[in-house]
Amino acid sequence: MTNTLKCISPIDGSVYLERPVLSLDEARAACDRASAAQEDWAARSIAERADLVRAAVAEVGKHTDRMAEELAHQMGRPVRYGGEFGGFNERASYMAEIAEEALAPIVIEDSATATRQIKRVPRGVVLVVAPWNYPYMTAINTVAPALIAGNTVVLKHATQTLRVGERLAEAFHAAGVPKDVFQNVFLDHDTTSALISERRFGFVNFTGSVGGGRAMEHAAAGTFTPVATELGGKDPGYVRADADLDAAVNGLMDGAMFNAGQCCCGIERIYVHESLYDAYVEKAVAWVKALKLGNPLDTETTIGPMANVRFAAEVRAQIDEAIADGATALIEPFPQDDGGAYLTPQILTGVTHDMRVMRDESFGPVVGIMPVKDDDEAVALMNNCQFGLTAAIFTADAEAAERIGDRLETGTVFMNRCDYLDPALCWTGCKDTGQGAGLSVLGYHALTRPKSYHLKKA
The missing domain is CATH 3.40.309.10 (Aldehyde Dehydrogenase; Chain A, domain 2)
Structure with a gap:
């Protein structure tokens, strides 16, 4: 029998959604497509990538009533609160607004004899493992700046909010983001760990339990893949x-x-x-x-x-x-x-x-x-x-x-x-809450790596 993910609605305990997971080979193929698409995506200007993200956010904003109803079915939030578009839009819009400055090279010298500078370059394929409790807002925290910075994104959403990943993919693709640049996938834990351990990603962002964060770090052990975590809180x-x-x-x-x-x-x-x-x-x-x-x-x-x-x-x-x-x-x-x-x-x-x-x-x-x-x-x-x-x-x-x-x-x-x-402020934690730097200019620093240039002219 095909392994499936089931979203059980808290409203009445019924199965709201069910989706088959990708096999390991299918998941590897998805990562290969993301990797192949990344160079062309990064070659686009920051402004173009930011505009496409803004357009995707606007697509999501066309369906706020649907968002609120679907969230009620998936994770129980009352429809009276109207979904999550306000925070979703605020976060993505701010990251688009600061992108040019946040990703600009740090120029040390630009003279007749030498150019010395530090550029921010994308990490490649970013895996986003998003939680169910604020499924749109937590996902966009990383998805928006990762794409704007020139990375491609593979999104694995929580089983409780399977529909959210699908809705995000629909919106980004409708806005013109290529399908291989932003992919929503259904993965089980073993396949996710296998992909990380095979160095299929240049960066992993995980929001969830302490146990889940440990599993991510364990899978990445020895690969030198950076893993950002936001785990428990009290x-x-x-x-x-x-x-x-x-x-x-x-x-x-x-x-x-x-x-x-x-x-x-x-x-x-x-x-x-x-x-x-x-x-x-x-x-x-x-x-x-x-x-x-x-x-x-x-x-x-x-x-x-x-x-x-x-x-x-x-x-x-x-x-x-x-x-x-x-x-x-x-x-x-x-x-x-x-x-x-x-x-x-x-x-x-x-x-x-x-x-x-x-x-x-x-x-x-x-x-x-x-x-x-x-x-x-x-x-x-x-x-x-x-x-x-x-x-x-x-x-x-x-x-x-x-x-x-x-x-x-x-x-x-x-x-x-x-x-x-x-x-505008760094979203981060300490102790068992994990380590990461989301949003703000530091969010861009996390999703890129520094690359130094020393160009001696004379």
């Missing part, structure tokens, strides 16, 4: 004594619960100055109780099911373990909670870092809240984690936020906001 929020309480509640609770908590940089633990703790918790509980759990195709639904029953099972296990160890759950079960993918959003107090819910990635609609006495205690707790993607500080004091941020082991520091990716 992002903290800190509410200082001088914070705007309502803004902190609205910002952090949205960061914890939006997309059913399935955000790479979602807030998973909150530390509140003891002077604000009781008031914060009271307001946070009211905020969560106002959510409406339900079918994501219903425009009244504000929080949909988790993308997969097994993801919800892990969140339930963390909550149950915490309660057994002394934590208090503040939200009574919602009537729509079915014990499966539809999960009551939860706030836990009385939590400690001995509990998995405050250490391990939850990636679901649960957050633990702890009181702290000062900045030092907050920093110690925020850093007491194996992950390091983002951290959010709510305060009226920007200088204090920067001082605290300098002490935090994280890739991004936010003040008075969270759960956002600014395309």
Whole structure:
């Protein structure tokens, strides 16, 4: 029987999509086509490549209603939020805008006697392994700058969002990007690892689990193929004594619960100055109780099911373990909670870092809240984690936020906001979150290699 990938819809557990995977030989052929097409693609001007990417983005923008409905079926996000085109367009447009400057040679000397410069040249074929939780935005983070920089791209999208890869390929091809320059493929894990180990790619970008990132690095071991990873997160929020309480509640609770908590940089633990703790918790509980759990195709639904029953099972296990160890759950079960993918959003107090819910990635609609006495205690707790993607500080004091941020082991520091990716800033992490440099000018540096020229004229 042909090996297939199945997207199980979280709405009702039905098979939404099923696609056969490529055999290893078929996958090798796809990589060969991408490699053969790369020289001609790189020979085009940066402006032409950027214009084609812009045109592809515009094609995607013609179908935002379809995007929202298909995402609801695939991964459960409510249609009321309208898909992902806003962030998708913002990121691709910014990378197109800065391309000429970011990829310009660094000229050291241009005289009658010598030309010395450093050029940025494409790495070749870029493999993008994209996740399901923000399937358009996470893919475009690498796809757009990789193509603009002169690479060809092979996209392997998550099984939960198979349709997204197809839609992206349709849009890029309709815009005029050659089919061999941008390919969407269906691969199993073994074939993906085999291609990496055979040095079929000049660069691998992976967004997903820590285990998945290890598998990518293991496959690349000894090949010297660069692997960029964005893996797990357990992002903290800190509410200082001088914070705007309502803004902190609205910002952090949205960061914890939006997309059913399935955000790479979602807030998973909150530390509140003891002077604000009781008031914060009271307001946070009211905020969560106002959510409406339900079918994501219903425009009244504000929080949909988790993308997969097994993801919800892990969140339930963390909550149950915490309660057994002394934590208090503040939200009574919602009537729509079915014990499966539809999960009551939860706030836990009385939590400690001995509990998995405050250490391990939850990636679901649960957050633990702890009181702290000062900045030092907050920093110690925020850093007491194996992950390091983002951290959010709510305060009226920007200088204090920067001082605290300098002490935090994280890739991004936010003040008075969270759960956002600014395309002008480098998207990166540390510790078990992995290593990479996405978007910004550094994103172009990652997707190209430096090549030095010393041309002696006399």
